[in-house]
Amino acid sequence: MAAELTFSKEIANLMYATHGNPIKDCFQCGTCSASCPAVEFMDHTPRELIGMINADLKEEVLASNTYWSCASCYNCTVRCPAKIDIADLMYSLKRYSIWRGQYPEDLIGPAFSESFVKMIVRTGRSFEPVLAPSYIFKYGTRGLIQEAQTATALVLKGRLPLLPTKIKRLENFQRMMKRIIPLGES
């Protein structure tokens, strides 16, 4: 049997379908970090994170908030001189950490993504208020009040319907998704 996959190889496999070059091609120039509008909110810069992956520092990478701080602006991707699709790497790492159920506890991103998916499976469309419970309680009292005030103002302006819409062919839609992955009853 082949030896166990190294972490860097695992991530490389996840990136197989993307159209950029392999992350092994990174020569640590730091253009990605310098181009990232969220870098100061990350515990490791994108450049460091790529170095950590290539050094197989799996636990450190899974403990990082870097990819959950990525807004998918693709500045890094379009500027990378090694033509690595770095934003897509961030997506891959999010998926990897959700599959493993391993991410820093204080993050909102993973729970938010999962409740988003459940909502789409149920109705076919996105409706903001349904998502609120996945994050609102992490905002603290002041944050909660601010959100409620904004929501009230939006309802008064007619910009926030009180009921979600559903697509009409919902049953077909749900069968369609089950053909891709077996979904539990939600």
Add this chain to the structure above:
Amino acid sequence: MKQYAYYPGCSLESLSMGYHLSAIEAARGLGVELKEIEDWNCCGATAYFHVDELLAYTLVARNLAMAEKEGLDFVAPCSGCYKNAYFTNNYLRQDPELAEHINFALEADNLHINGTTNVRHLIEVFVDDIGFEEIKKNVSRPLKGLLVAPYYGCQLLRPRKDGEDVENPQFFEELMSAIGAEPVNFASKNRCCGGSLIITNRKAALDMVHVILHDAEKNGANVIATICPLCNVNLELYQHQVNREYGTEFSMPILYFTQLIGLALGITPGRLGIGKELVSAAPMLSYAQNVESR
């Protein structure tokens, strides 16, 4: 009347209904019909791609397949929807195995996709298909003296689609000039608004919004024009939180580019969904020389 298969996307049903109303009105005023795709579903936004890629492609493909059936170009007003649709369509064309897998799923809704439709962002319809000359011809109330910060955001430009200028594009500025407004110098025009970090990492997103508002104000803009519902929501609805966090006093109107085009075509603000803002657009409306509005 030229037709497009119009995919509004979820935001345009609620927070961004002003974009929906003004897109349809402004297009109609220029002889273009945005024909809404029947029974469309969510494009997966960014969150879905965090969880499962193939499922996300399938979601997008269902909408594309319906546009394909109509034989019309697929048009999205949201940059996120546009990016998802553009690349899904491309991958389907290039990867027969992926297409086969997705078509197996689409069968459950009696649909099939070949990847033959063209995916367009709404602003491309105005810039490339209608064109500046045609727009100028139809402007009845040029927005003279209005200083506009044209905000491109990210996903319209990035990742690169086909060789376009991702660092310093000019078409939005030219579009604003075509309706008589004056585009200001705006270095943050393609800097990120924070996207969904506004929910998942509020502090980071507010910082990003702050930079953009500051830049627009410093350059004297009366309004920031947007092309994406998420950019608009972040810049508008979270402006008061930026003010609280940074001790600033921004009160910068944020309008969709279609609302500005509509005003220049002489359409009344109410029909363009103007008046639903939490940051009032009233201060810039005088430039629209629109008697009915005052």
